[in-house]
């Protein structure tokens with residue numbers, strides 16, 4: 474098995490004598506960069522000076538990081554400019570992330586040209602895991618704005634000697650499926666549900682792709698299997714968010730966990746309730762600290778993503794840490810209530826997440842997309858699922874699809890139930906034929922309508 478190309482890249486960057494990346498050399502580099510980051514943050518940012526006033530002057534070891542306070546999305550939302558460590562004219566790109574919650578203000582992230590160079594470098598090396606010079610790579614991510622994710626990816630691919638084809642997010646999957654053929658595409662980078670929609674629209678004989686990279690959102694096994702089978706290719710997944718400068722980690726050929734971009738970021742997994750480090754193998758919240766970012770460094774930033782470090786060494790031989798797939802976001806868990814009239818919303822220990830629904834729902838043939846919402850019209854939780862299915866599946870038997878979906882959702886509700894006392898929940902599934910365009914890609918989540926209602930019922 475080929476060792477992940479991140480290894481020699483990081484070994485060269487940290488300037489060790491060995492061609493082979495060694496863990497102790499990497500940690501020495503991380504500590505030196507961490508000290509730099511803390512010093513710069515205190516020197517250049519008023520917010521950090523205040524925020525770090527009780528933290529150690531200088532971390533003496535990587536373990537000392539635990540004495541530093543966490544930072545959060547709210548901190549970025551409230552005073553983004555105060556987190557800047559360079560003057561505004563050194564900022565090359567500002568990314569504004571609208572929030573779906575009620576908090577109002579959007580999140581703004583600031584990057585210098587050098588910050589963006591590091592991302593391009595990471596994309597270049599990460600893509601080389603499954604892309605060769607000369608490959609034609611279709612980019613199904615936003616790419617029109619200079620500095621956008623697709624634009625940076627295209628620049629990285631040119632450096633790799635590959636040929637980027639900038640398309641943007643998918644609106645009509647049937648049209649993009651034609652492009653695979655007409656442009657003789659080798660590699661596709663796109664959003665999992667959009668690639669699923671394309672796979673469902675693909676007519677035989679399908680073109681043979683070399684590889685597919687999932688980006689932006691959770692990729693269920695059901696989607697991965699379908700994509701690999703449809704285009705006879707290998708599918709890879711990567712982990713990243715804007716706050717990380719887009720790239721955080723990527724799968725190697727073993728495809729079991731993301732190898733992390735550890736020269737640029739220090740990752741932790743913590744118990745979200747106590748803030749204490751979770752042992753390797755235990756699930757918790759992913760926290761990261763930027764080590765080389767200059768515009769807006771982030772120290773112990775809480776991502777809200779739940780995952781774990783995979784213990785042991787990867788079969789590819791890399792010493793880079795591996796993060797398991799994100800199981801859910803902290804605020805993406807919907808808890809069933811139970812049947813009693815006096816039960817409060819979320820009273821049981823039965824949880825459902827979008828990832829669990831995805832696995833079950835996307836396994837049903839013909840499903841292109843769906844939305845889910847939880848309500849409580851009486852004394853019973855009620856899960857409503859609205860699914861779009863391909864027109865051929867709809868014509869052949871909408872009722873059959875609906876029944877399969879109902880069984881799939883029931884299996885999710887049962888899967889983590891205490892069988893002695895299952896928590897009841899009614900289910901309603903609606904099936905409609907898919908008509909382009911696809912919904913605009915956004916962070917997908919189960920809509921929980923119960924909380925507002927509960928407040929109405931019990932004011933004060």
Ligand SMILES: [Zn+2]
Pocket residue numbers: 477725726727732787788789790791
């Ligand atoms: Zn590996």
